[in-house]
Amino acid sequence: MNRNLLAMRHLDVDDIQYLLAMAQMHKDNVEAGDYPAPPSVRRSVGLLFFENSTRTRVSFEKACHYLGYQPVNFSGDGSSMSKGETLRDTIFTLKHERLDALVMRHRSSGAANLAAEYFGGPTVNAGDGQHEHPTQALSDALTVLSRKGQIEGLNVAIVGDILHSRVARSDAWIFSKLGAHVRFVGPNTLVPSVMSGLPGSVHYDLKEGLDGADVVICLRLQRERMKGPHLSSSREYTKLYQVNRAALRVANPEAIVMHPGPMNRGVELDDATADGPQCAVLEQVTNGIFVRMAALQWALGDDRGDA
Numbered sequence: 411m412n413r414n415l416l417a418m419r420h421l422d423v424d425d426i427q428y429l430l431a432m433a434q435m436h437k438d439n440v441e442a443g444d445y446p447a448p449p450s451v452r453r454s455v456g457l458l459f460f461e462n463s464t465r466t467r468v469s470f471e472k473a474c475h476y477l478g479y480q481p482v483n484f485s486g487d488g489s490s491m492s493k494g495e496t497l498r499d500t501i502f503t504l505k506h507e508r509l510d511a512l513v514m515r516h517r518s519s520g521a522a523n524l525a526a527e528y529f530g531g532p533t534v535n536a537g538d539g540q541h542e543h544p545t546q547a548l549s550d551a552l553t554v555l556s557r558k559g560q561i562e563g564l565n566v567a568i569v570g571d572i573l574h575s576r577v578a579r580s581d582a583w584i585f586s587k588l589g590a591h592v593r594f595v596g597p598n599t600l601v602p603s604v605m606s607g608l609p610g611s612v613h614y615d616l617k618e619g620l621d622g623a624d625v626v627i628c629l630r631l632q633r634e635r636m637k638g639p640h641l642s643s644s645r646e647y648t649k650l651y652q653v654n655r656a657a658l659r660v661a662n663p664e665a666i667v668m669h670p671g672p673m674n675r676g677v678e679l680d681d682a683t684a685d686g687p688q689c690a691v692l693e694q695v696t697n698g699i700f701v702r703m704a705a706l707q708w709a710l711g712d713d714r715g716d717a
């Protein structure tokens with residue numbers, strides 16, 4: 411059976427736990443030098459990136475490599491979309507190129523749902539506008555599980571430009587569905603009251619938001635998505651909201667610091683934190699491969715009997 415992975419909001423807890431267990435199994439196998447047997451049917455997976463990406467694109471490619479799937483790379487530039495073809499016609503074309511699954515990143519919120527509808531087969535959202543980034547949330551949850559052993563009952567503070575962040579939304583859903591207490595922390599221009607539609611409490615004061623936090627997720631100021639003046643200056647933002655040793659004093663001494671990347675060092679977090687023992691950023695990157703293996707197999711229905 412084919413499935414789509416479009417948003418954490420609509421995924422039930424059993425599916426989330428299943429995907430995390432499958433990702434952990436892939437992690438153990440890959441670390442032991444065992445790759446899963448290639449599927450009996452050859453699979454080709456379209457990787458459509460209409461926005462820049464380093465981690466997400468490479469980890470989907472690496473996931474395909476470990477699974478024996480063939481990645482077919484596609485970006486807006488250099489394709490017929492730069493000649494005026496619509497997203498709909500492009501996806502219909504790819505469907506008729508007989509791709510088995512689609513992974514898509516796009517600047518518009520909701521684009522992944524449209525793509526899934528046009529493609530009519532397994533589709534994985536690799537980030538759509540400010541909406542969701544479900545595989546990043548899976549990789550963040552796997553990272554917390556491996557560092558902390560559990561998610562239930564933890565205080566998870568998501569700090570920074572929540573307004574423009576698809577990661578904040580997907581993380582809020584996954585961590586709250588798994589029993590953590592989520593907090594959104596940042597200036598009121600970047601943590602608007604509409605966040606009340608998401609599971610989590612809102613804190614405009616960094617100290618209050620980090621008080622007793624077990625997990626601190628820093629976010630980049632996503633200037634490419636800002637339509638108006640959201641900040642008086644990035645100096646002031648850094649002064650009030652940077653995650654650094656002084657700010658972490660009120661957090662749990664065992665707190666871990668995460669970031670989906672790309673990091674803007676010296677803005678949302680300082681070098682000492684980014685390079686310190688509490689930082690789990692590079693584990694998030696590696697876990698990204700294993701959760702994407704799980705997501706692709708699950709979407710394609712190749713996972714039966716595997717986890």
Ligand code: NCD
Pocket residue numbers: 465466537543546576577630632670671672
């Ligand atoms: C994020 C994204 O693209 O949503 N990065 C990622 O996928 N790891 C976060 C960001 O761009 O700030």
